[in-house]
Amino acid sequence: MGGDISVLSGDIAYFRLPEVLQMLAFQRLTGRLTLINDEMSVEIYLRDGHVAFASGEKRGAREQLGNILFRMGKVKEDALERALERCAREDRRLGQVLAEEGLVTPDDIKSALYKQTERSAYRAMAWGEGFFYFKLCELPDFTSDFPVELRVEELILEGVRRIGESRLILEKIPNQDIVFKTVYGQDELKAVSLEPDERLVLGLVDGRKPVKEVVAMSGLSQLGCLRSLYALFSAGIVKKVETFSRTNYL
Secondary structure, X not given: OOOOEEEEXXXXXXXXXXXXXXXXXXXXOOEEEXXXXXXXXXXXXXXXXXXXXXXXXXXXXXXXXXXXXXXXXXXXXXXXXXXXXXXXXXXXXXXXXXXXXXXXXXXXXXXXXXXXXXXXXXXXXXXXXOEEEEEEOOOOOHHHHOOOOEOHHHHHHHHXXXXXXXHHHHHHOOXXXXXXXXXXXXXXXXXXXXXXXXXXXXXXXXXXXXXXHHHHHHOOOHHHHHHHHHHHHHXXXXXXOOOXXXXXXX
């Protein structure tokens, strides 16, 4: 790509991570998304709009991959410390050193990287403040050594399920007169894993019913229905229908 090219930046208070990931996935971009707040930073690498790798560390924390492998019972603490020392001494990545020394298998590393990528992204989705910027760039070699390919929709859906804060839901669905419509076609929906409540709510979204009718017809609690609708909206599976009235022009 001829060097890094910054194409997108902003304030997380106005553009949450799910919205940013949606934009990047829609454009099928390849590059590095960096998110920063007062406590930590997160880097998410995308390849053709799919998440290829993510890492997030609190300042001063031990390398995240090592912590995950240790908690998985795949490496002992003394061996991990020696490997981290070697990484620092030789300027190499932990996964490469652990695999080279036979301490873990490639499958162990790939499983840990999946967990690392998911946890880093989920954590950043809950941020209410901070900054982000995205650069078009070639991905580093380590994203191909142990490839992780996650669909953005799946990552967003699971992240939103884990957060589920009423505050975030009300930011996007401030009143129940809003109308949503489905964006995805049947073929696209087959590729996404939805929970039963999400599939139920999606079946009621038709571009005409306001949220209050969807809630009433779903048989779910109000919060349960709104949470499912919020997850679908955050993943880009449904979107708001723009409505206008005379008051818009007065």
